[in-house]
Every structure is written in C-alpha cells, then in structure tokens.
Amino acid sequence: MDTTHVSNDKDTQILSHAIRLAIPNKGRIAEPIRDLIEKSGLGIVENSDRSLIVKTRDPHVEILYARPIDIPEYVATGVADLGITGHDMVVERGSEIIELLNLGFGRATVVLAVPEKSTYKTVTDLEGKRVSTEFPAITRKYFKKNGVKPIIVPVGGACEATPHLGISDAIVDLSSSGTTLRQNRLEVIDKVLETSTFLIGNKQSCLSKKEKIDEVHLALESVINARGKCYLMMNVERSGLDQIKDIIPGLSGPTVMEVASRPDMVAVHVVVDAEKVYQLINKVKQAGARDILVMSIERLIH
Ligand SMILES: Nc1ncnc2c1ncn2[C@@H]1O[C@H](COP(=O)(O)OP(=O)(O)OP(=O)(O)O)[C@@H](O)[C@H]1O
Ligand SMILES: O=P(O)(O)OC[C@H]1O[C@H](OP(=O)(O)OP(=O)(O)O)[C@H](O)[C@@H]1O
Ligand SMILES: [Mg+2]
Structure with missing residues (x-):
C-alpha cells in the first residue's frame, strides 16, 4: 500500500507501517465483519460521503470497502495489506495470500x-x-x-x-x-x-509491516476467543474449595482470591464455555457456592 496519502497528517508521521484492511461492502458476511471490527476496539470511523476508503480509530489502519470476490486479489497485489473474506473467494481467485486467522463465521x-x-x-x-x-x-x-x-x-x-x-x-x-x-x-x-471467513494477509506486508499486522490480528483474535465464553464469579467456603475445583473446568484453572473480612471464604473466578454455564451454576450452588455472578466477556487474549 502507498502510505504517502496520509503523509501530511502530523499524527501519522511514522507511517511506514500503516496498513489498509479490505472488507466486504455488502453481502452476508459484511455485517458480522463490521461487528467484529467494532468489538475489537479498532472501530470504523464512518464519514458521510460513503467513500470506499474510511478511517479507523487507529490512525495507522484504514478500511477499504470492496466486493468479497475482489478482496483476495487486492490483498495479493498489495492494494490492501490485509483483507477479510471467505475461503471460497480465495480459492476461486487462486490468489497468493496468507490465511492468517479463521474467524469462524460465514460457514x-x-x-x-x-x-x-x-x-x-x-x-x-x-x-x-x-x-x-x-x-x-x-x-x-x-x-x-x-x-x-x-x-x-x-x-x-x-x-x-x-x-x-x-x-x-x-x-x-x-x-x-x-x-x-x-x-x-x-x-x-x-x-x-x-x-468460512478468514483474515488474509499480503505476503510482503506480513514481513515488512509485521508489528502492525500482528496488532490487528491479536485484536480480532481476542474477540473470536471470547465468543461463547463467560466469566463466572462466586464465593465459596474455603473448606469446600476442592469440590468446586472438581466441578469447574477453568481456562487455566480457576483464580482463587481471599475475601476481605471473611477468612473462611474465598472468591473463585473462572472463564467457562457459555453453553456449560446453565449446568455449572446449579452444580456449584449445590456444592455450597454463593453470590454467583455470570458475566459476558468482550475480548480474551491468551
Ligand atoms: N448461505 C451462506 N452461509 C454462509 N456463508 C455464506 C453464505 N452465502 C455466502 N456466504 C459467504 O459470504 C461470502 C460473501 O458472499 P456473498 O454471497 O455474501 O457475497 P456476494 O455474493 O458478493 O453478495 P450478494 O450475494 O449479496 O450479491 C462468501 O465467502 C461466502 O462463502
Ligand atoms: O443453504 P442456505 O442457508 O439456503 O444458503 C445458501 C444460499 O446463500 C447464498 O446465496 P446469497 O444469499 O448470497 O445469494 P446469491 O446466490 O445471489 O449470492 C448461496 O449462494 C446460496 O444461494
Ligand atoms: Mg451471494
């Protein structure tokens, strides 16, 4: 991508690593992709003139709206450094790109x-x-x-x-x-x-703009990781902690913390599959847990 177009902007002087992300302007996967970009924190800053290139909250990342079928070639030729489109579109075009991340929708x-x-x-x-x-x-x-x-x-x-x-x-x-x-x-x-839908990258950009591309990759991946996960918090009597630990399959084991002014109690925090929450809360309650809180997770970085 030619980065000179933003070289006048004082905020974006060090633009050698600025990147352009091509996403579908319409069709089935357009809305889920916009939603993902919003949740990732990158966010699209729309302007009123419905232009094909728009800014994000990151001054070093801009969005190019394109047809899903054109995105693989735009990425392969460097018109865009990154793209989001279907695997079928990549195979149909036979484009030489790197598939960086399966986003899991558009299956x-x-x-x-x-x-x-x-x-x-x-x-x-x-x-x-x-x-x-x-x-x-x-x-x-x-x-x-x-x-x-x-x-x-x-x-x-x-x-x-x-x-x-x-x-x-x-x-x-x-x-x-x-x-x-x-x-x-x-x-x-x-x-x-x-x-299914993939984040794809230009081969050269993946080397020369690795840092920025990794940043976008991580931001999108963190939203995908959080999908279908819940954060479960509860208070447990210290004596019943082992039983609770047997019930909850944590991400990397539950986090156990002291409860101020209650030396006999501990607080247990854990990330669990949302689909298991229904059964889990009944089981932990029977095992003596109380003050149980279930919260949604926006982003999860491993
Ligand atoms: N029924 C579907 N279920 C899941 N994914 C789909 C479905 N139809 C299309 N897709 C995926 O969406 C991506 C874009 O295809 P889509 O059909 O939305 O684009 P389009 O044909 O350009 O738009 P439109 O059909 O509105 O003209 C493709 O990668 C495709 O695999
Ligand atoms: O198995 P289903 O859930 O019914 O989905 C399949 C349909 O979805 C897509 O059509 P789309 O809506 O994109 O229209 P298009 O064929 O005009 O592209 C695809 O081309 C199929 O026609
Ligand atoms: Mg279609």
Whole structure:
C-alpha cells in the first residue's frame, strides 16, 4: 500500500507501517465483519460521503470497502495489506495470500447438487453435462480432479434456479442451512469445498509491516476467543474449595482470591464455555457456592 496519502497528517508521521484492511461492502458476511471490527476496539470511523476508503480509530489502519470476490486479489497485489473474506473467494481467485486467522463465521459448503428427480447420482454421471456455478475456477478444478469433463455455465447468482430453467443439469453452489437447495428441489451428490471467513494477509506486508499486522490480528483474535465464553464469579467456603475445583473446568484453572473480612471464604473466578454455564451454576450452588455472578466477556487474549 502507498502510505504517502496520509503523509501530511502530523499524527501519522511514522507511517511506514500503516496498513489498509479490505472488507466486504455488502453481502452476508459484511455485517458480522463490521461487528467484529467494532468489538475489537479498532472501530470504523464512518464519514458521510460513503467513500470506499474510511478511517479507523487507529490512525495507522484504514478500511477499504470492496466486493468479497475482489478482496483476495487486492490483498495479493498489495492494494490492501490485509483483507477479510471467505475461503471460497480465495480459492476461486487462486490468489497468493496468507490465511492468517479463521474467524469462524460465514460457514458454508460448496456442493454439487442435482434436481431431486435427476438420474445423475455421482460426479461421473456429469460427463458432457451442463453445470452452472458462481465458482467456475473451483468447479473446473473439482471436475478435473475427478477426471470428468462437464460444460461449465458461469452465472452471477440465483444458481439454484438454473436446472429448472433448463440452463443446467447440475449446479455447484454454496449451501449452509440447506434451505435454498430444498426450496429448489435440489439434492447434494457431493461436497466440493468447506468455507468460512478468514483474515488474509499480503505476503510482503506480513514481513515488512509485521508489528502492525500482528496488532490487528491479536485484536480480532481476542474477540473470536471470547465468543461463547463467560466469566463466572462466586464465593465459596474455603473448606469446600476442592469440590468446586472438581466441578469447574477453568481456562487455566480457576483464580482463587481471599475475601476481605471473611477468612473462611474465598472468591473463585473462572472463564467457562457459555453453553456449560446453565449446568455449572446449579452444580456449584449445590456444592455450597454463593453470590454467583455470570458475566459476558468482550475480548480474551491468551
Ligand atoms: N448461505 C451462506 N452461509 C454462509 N456463508 C455464506 C453464505 N452465502 C455466502 N456466504 C459467504 O459470504 C461470502 C460473501 O458472499 P456473498 O454471497 O455474501 O457475497 P456476494 O455474493 O458478493 O453478495 P450478494 O450475494 O449479496 O450479491 C462468501 O465467502 C461466502 O462463502
Ligand atoms: O443453504 P442456505 O442457508 O439456503 O444458503 C445458501 C444460499 O446463500 C447464498 O446465496 P446469497 O444469499 O448470497 O445469494 P446469491 O446466490 O445471489 O449470492 C448461496 O449462494 C446460496 O444461494
Ligand atoms: Mg451471494
């Protein structure tokens, strides 16, 4: 990225390590990404002119809004130092980037599907048949690996409608809940690729701007680490502490502290999986814990 564009700004004189992060301007993963950036503390400082490049609270990090499919190439060519987009987009573009962190959302599977009443049951049945897809590169590679030569029909969206329109015999498209396939009376006959959203980095920038990139990486990762975790606090009689310790599987064991003016009591603090909290609080209460507090965690740095 060319950093000269901000060289007049006094606050940002040492800009050799300034970075640009490309994120989707729209689509399914756009909102979760904006939410993640907000929670990470980086925060997007929107301006009213809806420009494609906006600032963050860190003067050394700016955001570039782009289409999810374009982000891998922007990162590979250094237009952006970092990007957030789907693994499927990276594979489709075949871009030379580093996948730095799996953000865990935008999970879906690229599948090969045919109409429920179709006589095609396996990939080999599709020799010479028409396969429509928004992922021509992934589809070509998949069929090549299977030694099958279909006619690939690239489409820009609503791929599931194409078999019924008589445009294709099969599709290669994304499925997550499976609703769209069901609505279009299509069934999966093979899985092509698993995908989720990733933080990706330009190879050169990952070396030359390592410090700043590590900072952004850590900030985003800390939000991901905290997802599905809760902070549990309780007071316990010192004599019952061992029993409580047996019940709670802490992150690295519970933290045990003195309770002022109550030498017979200790305070136990622990990070636990949110889905286990319901059962845990009943168990620790039965084991004598009281003043139990359950709190959400915003960020967690290991
Ligand atoms: N149903 C889904 N479940 C989970 N992730 C999905 C789903 N559909 C798309 N994605 C992921 O979202 C990312 C961006 O795709 P999306 O379809 O949102 O972009 P787009 O096609 O540019 O936007 P739009 O569909 O609004 O035109 C991709 O990496 C894709 O894997
Ligand atoms: O299994 P499901 O939960 O039904 O999700 C799958 C659908 O989600 C995506 O569509 P999107 O909304 O992005 O529209 P598009 O096909 O026009 O890109 C994808 O292309 C599928 O059509
Ligand atoms: Mg889409």
